[in-house]
Amino acid sequence: MKTAALDYNYENLKRILELPELNDENQQWLLKFLETTNQPELKQLLWEYFEKDIEKNLGIQKDTSDRLLRKMHDKLAIEQPIKKPTVIKMTSVRMAVASVVMALVVTSIYFLSGKSKPVTLANTSRPAPSTQSHTVEVAPGKDGAILTLSNGTKILLDTLNNGTLAEQQGSKIIKKGTQLIYSGGGANTEVAFNTMSTPRGRQFQLVLADGSMVWLNAASSIRFPTAFTGKDRKVEVTGEVYFEVAKNPSKPFKVMAKGTEIEVLGTHFNIDAYDEVTKTTLLEGSVKINTQNKTSFLKPGQQAQIVAGGEIKTSNSVDVEQVMAWKNGRFVFEDADLQTIMSQVSRWYDVDVVYQDKMPKRSFTADISRNTNLSVFLKVLHVSGIHFKIEGKKLLVQP
Numbered sequence: 001m002k003t004a005a006l007d008y009n010y011e012n013l014k015r016i017l018e019l020p021e022l023n024d025e026n027q028q029w030l031l032k033f034l035e036t037t038n039q040p041e042l043k044q045l046l047w048e049y050f051e052k053d054i055e056k057n058l059g060i061q062k063d064t065s066d067r068l069l070r071k072m073h074d075k076l077a078i079e080q081p082i083k084k085p086t087v088i089k090m091t092s093v094r095m096a097v098a099s100v101v102m103a104l105v106v107t108s109i110y111f112l113s114g115k116s117k118p119v120t121l122a123n124t125s126r127p128a129p130s131t132q133s134h135t136v137e138v139a140p141g142k143d144g145a146i147l148t149l150s151n152g153t154k155i156l157l158d159t160l161n162n163g164t165l166a167e168q169q170g171s172k173i174i175k176k177g178t179q180l181i182y183s184g185g186g187a188n189t190e191v192a193f194n195t196m197s198t199p200r201g202r203q204f205q206l207v208l209a210d211g212s213m214v215w216l217n218a219a220s221s222i223r224f225p226t227a228f229t230g231k232d233r234k235v236e237v238t239g240e241v242y243f244e245v246a247k248n249p250s251k252p253f254k255v256m257a258k259g260t261e262i263e264v265l266g267t268h269f270n271i272d273a274y275d276e277v278t279k280t281t282l283l284e285g286s287v288k289i290n291t292q293n294k295t296s297f298l299k300p301g302q303q304a305q306i307v308a309g310g311e312i313k314t315s316n317s318v319d320v321e322q323v324m325a326w327k328n329g330r331f332v333f334e335d336a337d338l339q340t341i342m343s344q345v346s347r348w349y350d351v352d353v354v355y356q357d358k359m360p361k362r363s364f365t366a367d368i369s370r371n372t373n374l375s376v377f378l379k380v381l382h383v384s385g386i387h388f389k390i391e392g393k394k395l396l397v398q399p
Contacts, residue, residue, distance in 0.1 A: 138374035138390060141218055141348045143178040145204035150192035150226075157204065168192045171209060171226040181207040182226060191229055197221035198239070201350035203326075208235070211246035212253065217326050218347040219274070242270045242327050245285075260306050261290040269298075270323055274343070278306040281323045329370050331377075335363040338386065342397065349374045351395040359386075360399055 012029075144158035147165075155165060157175060165180075166173045169190045174181045180196065196206055198216045206214040209227045216222060220239025228251065236256040245253045247266025255262040257273040260280075267285025272278070280289060282298040289296045291310030298304055303318035325332035326344075333341055341364060342353045348370060368377060374395075378388045387398040 138349050138351065140371050140373060141201040141203060141350070143204055144202040145180070145196050145198045145216065147173070147180065148195040148197070150194060158202070168194070168226050173226075179205040179207055182209040184209075184227075191225045191227055193223055193225055195221060195223045199350070200347050208233075208246075210248065210251075210253075213244040215242040215327050217241070218350075237271055237273065239274055240270070240272045240326065242268075242324070244268050258306075259291065259310070263288045263290065270327075272323075274347075276308070279323075280304045280306075281318055281320065283320060283324070325367075326370070331366065331368045331370055333364050333366045335365060337361070337363055338381075338397070341366075341381070342395075345374070345377065345395070349377075349395075351390070351393055353395050353397060356396055356398045358399070359397065362386075 142158075144156075147155040147157055149155070149166065150168065153166075157180060160175055162174075162176050164172055164174050169192050171182050171184045171192075173194075174183065196204065196216065198204055198218055198220050200219050203218055204216050206216065206222065206224075208214065208224055210233055212233075214222060214235075217240035220237065220241055222235055222237045222241060224235040232252045232254055233248070234254045234256065238257070241255075243253075243255065243264075245264050245266050245268075249265050253264045253266070255264075255271060257271050257280075258278050260278050262269070262271065262280055264285060264287045267287055268283040269285075269287055270279075270281045270283070272281075280287065280298065281303040282300050284300055286300075287298050289298065289304045289306070289312055291306055291312060294310055294312045296304055296312040296314060298314070301316070301318065301320060303315045303323070305313045305315065307313060319332075319334055322332045322334055331341075331344060338359050345351065346353050351374070364381070366380065368380060374390070378395075382388065385399075389396040389398070
């Protein structure tokens with residue numbers, strides 16, 4: 001049926017939901033209806049479905065479902081749940097909506113709101129149809145890294161069993177699950193420098209000799225000593241790295257990233273040095289940012305952006321949840337452009353992104369599990385009108 005012939009009323013909603021499958025016109029009609037309706041029966045239906053079933057049916061985490069629920073409630077001007085639905089029996093419609101929500105990957109209501117507003121996409125970790133004529137599965141990244149010892153020996157950590165891997169200058173190197181732990185090595189220990197690096201599609205954790213914990217995102221690295229014997233503790237990083245630094249007031253912890261020095265005593269912070277702008281986000285404690293000619297102090301919740309020339313710009317409105325999504329196993333985007341999203345896709349799924357034409361300006365809001373296959377991730381974006389094709393290690397992007 002042609003959706004243009006249907007008015008946006010509840011009876012036509014039931015007619016569409018009773019169809020065995022929805023074509024593009026039906027889907028757009030439904031989304032437009034969700035955007036414009038104020039009918040209490042639909043509000044009750046959405047409240048009941050999303051409150052009770054979203055975690056069960058979509059397999060997502062509770063904090064994510066709560067956030068999605070709030071967004072949908074806000075859009076529909078829901079102030080409080082209606083205790084009991086009236087007039088219309090909900091059972092069959094509820095089941096139909098459930099199937100529709102799954103088919104649409106819970107695409108939210110902003111989709112038809114115009115180009116000035118973001119496309120909002122819900123999280124999913126379940127399989128979805130491929131965006132190509134045949135399914136091409138690309139698995140998500142996993143735990144793994146390469147350890148390079150001071151003598152140049154390289155150790156692939158992906159499949160090694162737990163236990164002691166090596167010993168350098170009195171420091172034992174132990175693999176335990178997804179962690180590499182350095183232990184031992186006293187103040188008089190001769191220092192050797194090792195490097196841990198994660199290729200695209202890999203992530204790993206490291207416990208330094210002082211007990212500081214380090215998380216490496218994909219395509220990242222850290223160069224560090226096997227023991228901290230001097231007046232400070234210094235490491236060098238590339239890519240994106242999260243630190244939980246062990247407190248030691250007498251021995252400051254310093255991180256070097258692309259000519260910038262971050263100095264701390266004991267704190268939690270994230271460094272994103274993938275692109276030209278290096279971003280340091282503080283979660284707990286305090287840090288001092290030093291460039292060639294600038295110094296800045298950060299408070300929890302602030303982010304320092306180091307741009308060309310060593311200038312430091314401090315932001316007080318950073319979304320810490322979004323910054324830390326990678327460490328928590330999520331992709332979280334808030335009004336992000338396609339290029340920003342694709343850069344993360346390239347690193348995590350180990351694919352080369354190729355744009356086959358000029359992309360339309362569009363922003364996306366999404367929360368998706370990093371354990372999702374690439375085909376599922378692309379299906380979510382495909383709903384917005386962007387098309388994808390996978391050819392080996394290439395991801396072709398088409399408007």
